Amino acid sequence: MMTTETASVAWVRIGILKSVMLLVVALVPWPDNWDMVCNFVDSARSPESNRLDRDGHAMGYYESLIGGTDGPDGAPGELSLRFIGRPGGLDRDHAREVVRFLEHDFLQFELKPLVHRTLLGQPFVTNSFGMHDDPVTIEKPEGTFRIAVLGASMDMGWGVKYQDIYINRLQEWLGVQAARRELSTPRRFEVLNFAVAAYSPLQRLETLRRKVLAFHPDLVIYSATTLDSRLMEINICELLRKKVDLEYDFVRDATARAGIVKQDLRTTPRGRKRLKSKLRPFYWGLYDRTLGAIAAECRSADIPLVVVIIPRVGKEDVPAARAEPVARLKAMAAHNALPIIDLTDTFDQLDPASLAIAAWDNHPNAMGHQRLFQALAGAVVEDLDLYSLIFPLEEKTGPEQTTISRKPSAVPALNSYFSLKSH
Numbered sequence: 001m002m003t004t005e006t007a008s009v010a011w012v013r014i015g016i017l018k019s020v021m022l023l024v025v026a027l028v029p030w031p032d033n034w035d036m037v038c039n040f041v042d043s044a045r046s047p048e049s050n051r052l053d054r055d056g057h058a059m060g061y062y063e064s065l066i067g068g069t070d071g072p073d074g075a076p077g078e079l080s081l082r083f084i085g086r087p088g089g090l091d092r093d094h095a096r097e098v099v100r101f102l103e104h105d106f107l108q109f110e111l112k113p114l115v116h117r118t119l120l121g122q123p124f125v126t127n128s129f130g131m132h133d134d135p136v137t138i139e140k141p142e143g144t145f146r147i148a149v150l151g152a153s154m155d156m157g158w159g160v161k162y163q164d165i166y167i168n169r170l171q172e173w174l175g176v177q178a179a180r181r182e183l184s185t186p187r188r189f190e191v192l193n194f195a196v197a198a199y200s201p202l203q204r205l206e207t208l209r210r211k212v213l214a215f216h217p218d219l220v221i222y223s224a225t226t227l228d229s230r231l232m233e234i235n236i237c238e239l240l241r242k243k244v245d246l247e248y249d250f251v252r253d254a255t256a257r258a259g260i261v262k263q264d265l266r267t268t269p270r271g272r273k274r275l276k277s278k279l280r281p282f283y284w285g286l287y288d289r290t291l292g293a294i295a296a297e298c299r300s301a302d303i304p305l306v307v308v309i310i311p312r313v314g315k316e317d318v319p320a321a322r323a324e325p326v327a328r329l330k331a332m333a334a335h336n337a338l339p340i341i342d343l344t345d346t347f348d349q350l351d352p353a354s355l356a357i358a359a360w361d362n363h364p365n366a367m368g369h370q371r372l373f374q375a376l377a378g379a380v381v382e383d384l385d386l387y388s389l390i391f392p393l394e395e396k397t398g399p400e401q402t403t404i405s406r407k408p409s410a411v412p413a414l415n416s417y418f419s420l421k422s423h
Contacts, residue, residue, distance in 0.1 A: 106247045138215055159357035161366070166376060194207050195223065200228070218304075220306075237275055254286050
């Protein structure tokens with residue numbers, strides 16, 4: 001019978017042996033075209049696997065959705081499919097039924113218009129402009145205040161009906177609030193959802209230029225998450241491998257300074273690792289320039305812009321894990337003189353199992369979106385500048401006095417609305 005002391009010695013010896021084997025393998029100068037060997041050596045030499053563990057689920061379906069290249073000849077492979085897990089009937093083909101791919105196009109892909117499908121067990125519907133949203137016209141109806149939302153899967157509403165997305169709940173609440181305020185000039189609201197799953201900050205910028213501005217919004221909400229740098233990585237790597245025109249000078253400059261050569265664009269594990277390694281120091285700088293470009297577009301069109309940081313459900317966005325990326329996002333917003341609303345503590349005191357669409361997927365379910373809406377609506381009420389933009393302060397004149405109708409009157413209405421929605 002093995003004693004505890006004997007077992008401990010055995011485990012130590014095994015650990016030393018493994019370390020020696022990995023060291024030997026890592027130092028062997030294997031040829032680059034031995035893909036299987038290179039993959040093993042890369043794992044031995046790099047902490048990359050830790051990052052894949054942390055963001056594995058997101059990477060899997062994002063790369064699968066946009067044609068991630070972990071299979072032979074750049075085809076989506078088993079790595080992506082394993083991370084997806086095909087929950088509730090979802091697989092790569094189902095996800096791809098809702099998007100169309102744009103050949104040699106900076107945007108890469110977009111939601112198909114007039115989709116009526118089931119995705120993750122929920123109806124997935126798009127309007128004639130390819131938004132997971134209500135039908136809408138380009139022409140803005142008279143007396144309408146339009147809010148356009150730029151974002152990715154959290155905002156698109158991955159795994160929930162579009163009626164349950166926090167964006168749509170915000171639109172409904174704004175209408176209720178306007179009716180209660182009895183504005184002298186009636187105002188209706190449209191919150192337009194331009195978010196698409198897996199869209200990086202660069203794709204959100206392109207969406208603003210190509211699509212959003214034509215709808216003449218009165219406010220743009222830019223939704224950011226702690227996963228954005230990873231989306232930037234996937235996006236730029238795909239653009240480079242597919243030899244798509246990089247379009248923006250600051251993107252061309254960053255990729256040139258990264259010193260990328262032809263071998264880095266191979267779809268082998270070694271090629272992918274080299275490309276990511278060379279680009280990684282530039283992602284946050286690229287993000288800052290991207291956010292600056294979005295701000296410049298909005299200022300040129302005289303459209304207010306606000307940055308909202310949206311959390312994921314579960315351990316990926318707990319305080320310790322999110323601290324650095326959230327600090328970076330706030331610094332970039334400040335650098336570009338943009339107001340920011342931080343909602344990342346929305347789920348902190350709640351059970352993730354009750355808020356995620358599945359145990360393996362950190363996107364919020366309908367209840368999670370309800371919580372996000374409540375947090376965002378509360379932030380709007382607390383921000384006098386933003387609230388005054390949405391609901392102009394009105395002078396009420398009487399025979400002997402003039403008073404100003406200000407936002408604190410919204411607090412009881414907000415609490416009342418939440419109470420009604422919870423029943």
